[in-house]
Amino acid sequence: MPPLTIAEAARRIATRDLSPVELTEALLARIEALDPQLNAYIRPTPELALRQARAAEAEIAAGRYRGPMHGIPFALKDIFSTAGIPTTGHSRSAIDHVPAEDAHTVARLHEGGGVLLGKLATHEFAHGGPSFDLPWPPARNPWNTAHVTGGSSSGSGAAVAAGLALGAMGSDTGGSIRNPAALCGIAGLKPTYGLLSRRGVWTNSFSYDHAGPMAWTVEDCALMLGALAGHDPLDPASADRPVPDYRAALTGDIRGLRIGVLRDLYERDVPIPAPAREAMEAALEVLRGLGAVLEDVTIRPAADYYAVKVLTAESELYAVHEQGLRERPGEFGEDFLGRSLAAILIRAEDYMQAQRERRVILAEFAPLYARYDALVTAGPGPAPRLESWRTIHFWQKGSLTTPFNVGGGPALAQCIGFTPEGLPLAMQVVGRPFDDAKVLRIGHAYERATPWRDRRPALTPGATPPPLPPVPDPTPAGIGQAERDRIALIARRAGLSLNERQFELLCAAAPYVEQMAGRLRRPRSFTEEPASIFRFGAI
Amino acid sequence: MPEEMELDFQSALRVAGITLPEDRYPVMLDAYRSYRALVEILDEPMPYAEEPAAAPRLAPSPRR
Numbered sequence: 001m002p003p004l005t006i007a008e009a010a011r012r013i014a015t016r017d018l019s020p021v022e023l024t025e026a027l028l029a030r031i032e033a034l035d036p037q038l039n040a041y042i043r044p045t046p047e048l049a050l051r052q053a054r055a056a057e058a059e060i061a062a063g064r065y066r067g068p069m070h071g072i073p074f075a076l077k078d079i080f081s082t083a084g085i086p087t088t089g090h091s092r093s094a095i096d097h098v099p100a101e102d103a104h105t106v107a108r109l110h111e112g113g114g115v116l117l118g119k120l121a122t123h124e125f126a127h128g129g130p131s132f133d134l135p136w137p138p139a140r141n142p143w144n145t146a147h148v149t150g151g152s153s154s155g156s157g158a159a160v161a162a163g164l165a166l167g168a169m170g171s172d173t174g175g176s177i178r179n180p181a182a183l184c185g186i187a188g189l190k191p192t193y194g195l196l197s198r199r200g201v202w203t204n205s206f207s208y209d210h211a212g213p214m215a216w217t218v219e220d221c222a223l224m225l226g227a228l229a230g231h232d233p234l235d236p237a238s239a240d241r242p243v244p245d246y247r248a249a250l251t252g253d254i255r256g257l258r259i260g261v262l263r264d265l266y267e268r269d270v271p272i273p274a275p276a277r278e279a280m281e282a283a284l285e286v287l288r289g290l291g292a293v294l295e296d297v298t299i300r301p302a303a304d305y306y307a308v309k310v311l312t313a314e315s316e317l318y319a320v321h322e323q324g325l326r327e328r329p330g331e332f333g334e335d336f337l338g339r340s341l342a343a344i345l346i347r348a349e350d351y352m353q354a355q356r357e358r359r360v361i362l363a364e365f366a367p368l369y370a371r372y373d374a375l376v377t378a379g380p381g382p383a384p385r386l387e388s389w390r391t392i393h394f395w396q397k398g399s400l401t402t403p404f405n406v407g408g409g410p411a412l413a414q415c416i417g418f419t420p421e422g423l424p425l426a427m428q429v430v431g432r433p434f435d436d437a438k439v440l441r442i443g444h445a446y447e448r449a450t451p452w453r454d455r456r457p458a459l460t461p462g463a464t465p466p467p468l469p470p471v472p473d474p475t476p477a478g479i480g481q482a483e484r485d486r487i488a489l490i491a492r493r494a495g496l497s498l499n500e501r502q503f504e505l506l507c508a509a510a511p512y513v514e515q516m517a518g519r520l521r522r523p524r525s526f527t528e529e530p531a532s533i534f535r536f537g538a539i
Numbered sequence: 540m541p542e543e544m545e546l547d548f549q550s551a552l553r554v555a556g557i558t559l560p561e562d563r564y565p566v567m568l569d570a571y572r573s574y575r576a577l578v579e580i581l582d583e584p585m586p587y588a589e590e591p592a593a594a595p596r597l598a599p600s601p602r603r
Binding site: 193194199200202206207235236237316320321323347362408489490492493530531532533534535 | 590
């Protein structure tokens with residue numbers, strides 16, 4: 001059975017032209033045949049999947065069709081809690097963690113009649129690069145298994161692109177849905193902050209975590225979003241507002257929509273390679289051809305957004321994992337440590353200035369939202385080779401995706417072509433907060449006007465992927481002995497006992513932490529409030 | 540350990556760019572020790588899902 005989209009499968013399941021059991025069996029067989037070369041799954045759940053598929057089939061036969069996710073096989077990044085099924089964050093430190101309850105989003109997919117195929121690879125706790133020292137290998141890119149998937153929703157990107165799941169859940173704190181969606185050539189939506197519950201999803205950053213759908217098409221993302229969105233009173237960030245019909249918004253008509261093109265961002269600030277620029281130009285032409293009105297617009301330097309996000313999110317991540325990092329740092333991968341340990345160098349005032357600057361940035365987005373129906377910019381990619389990754393890249397590079405985590409509005413990544421070597425290229429469509437429907441409408445119109453969804457990765461059962469590279473050595477830190485002594489002191493105060501390599505990872509990040517904090521130090525009026533505010537009733 | 544506390548205090552002052560008058564130093568060091576004792580009260584494991592009391596409010600507000 002060739003890979004189906006959720007929309008196609010749902011249409012056929014609803015008319016009883018397709019059996020959820022046969023569809024699930026076909027997917028499980030495909031996972032068995034192809035996943036050994038991709039490592040997208042860390043824990044398939046075949047028995048549960050077949051049980052759920054049989055139940056769906058029986059219900060539908062009895063005339064109780066629940067909607068477009070009924071009988072649809074999906075998979076979960078292994079940070080989404082699943083009752084009675086281990087949820088490890090792809091980390092040795094949580095290898096025995098078995099939640100008692102499903103995450104809110106998982107429960108909604110089950111209520112919709114979805115069929116869980118299994119738990120997917122992730123960068124460790126949704127925060128690390130491709131790691132080579134974890135209990136499971138990193139997922140590989142189905143378009144070329146020597147290349148990264150992007151992350152952190154690495155298994156979700158690989159599984160959907162390879163047709164090993166019709167849809168998958170990802171999470172996005174700084175780009176973790178859009179990176180793998182872009183690098184694996186699928187569609188991935190970071191919904192508006194608060195539209196989907198974060199409850200039961202391993203926390204990366206309280207301020208920036210978003211759960212969201214990843215699927216082969218934009219239409220499939222819309223179908224998943226319809227099943228997932230809704231208020232969760234037990235998530236203090238959850239928005240209590242009506243959920244529109246996202247599928248009905250996919251009219252194909254974007255005539256007259258005003259779209260701001262963030263050209264500076266991808267041409268000068270975070271420059272993308274030539275094939276990606278050419279693909280972006282072509283994509284903009286398609287949008288113009290569909291009747292949208294395009295205009296170049298500039299936002300702040302990417303480094304501003306990055307500093308705001310990283311200083312906040314690393315502090316919050318460290319607070320979540322503080323005990324484990326103190327007592328068992330060796331249970332975490334080096335890439336995770338190379339990011340998270342440096343949080344001990346972020347001072348409380350740096351964290352607060354980042355939260356205050358975020359509020360200023362939110363105000364700056366307001367006129368853009370007023371002038372434009374949406375913004376577009378390039379997505380990440382093409383995918384680099386696995387051996388090229390270094391932890392220090394996290395600290396050195398700005399990001400095409402992070403500005404929209406800081407803004408909190410919806411951001412979609414979708415395929416806009418391929419390099420001559422066959423690696424996917426991507427565009428992002430960004431919207432006003434809670435205008436996810438318009439973002440999907442634009443992405444869907446583009447997708448229908450282009451041929452990119454006709455091409456799938458060519459995978460051969462039994463193919464052997466190239467060997468994985470070794471764990472890279474920490475990048476030498478560009479700091480003197482006095483600074484090392486100071487960092488050692490702070491580490492001791494934080495209760496950390498680090499070995500030599502772990503300490504080197506911490507030292508390598510130190511100059512970048514200072515650079516980011518310095519970027520946000522400026523005279524501020526006492527009236528400049530932070531973006532995170534105490535509110536009675538928060539749970 | 541007391542020596543380390545003092546080194547730690549001096550390091551914090553250096554990073555913050557603060558210089559104390561000599562006669563204020565002992566009392567400030569004492570205050571720092573008290574602060575560290577307060578931090579220890581909060582130093583206990585929490586489930587990962589324990590949310591902070593301050594949640595993001597994404598409605599923009601103009602500079603005032």
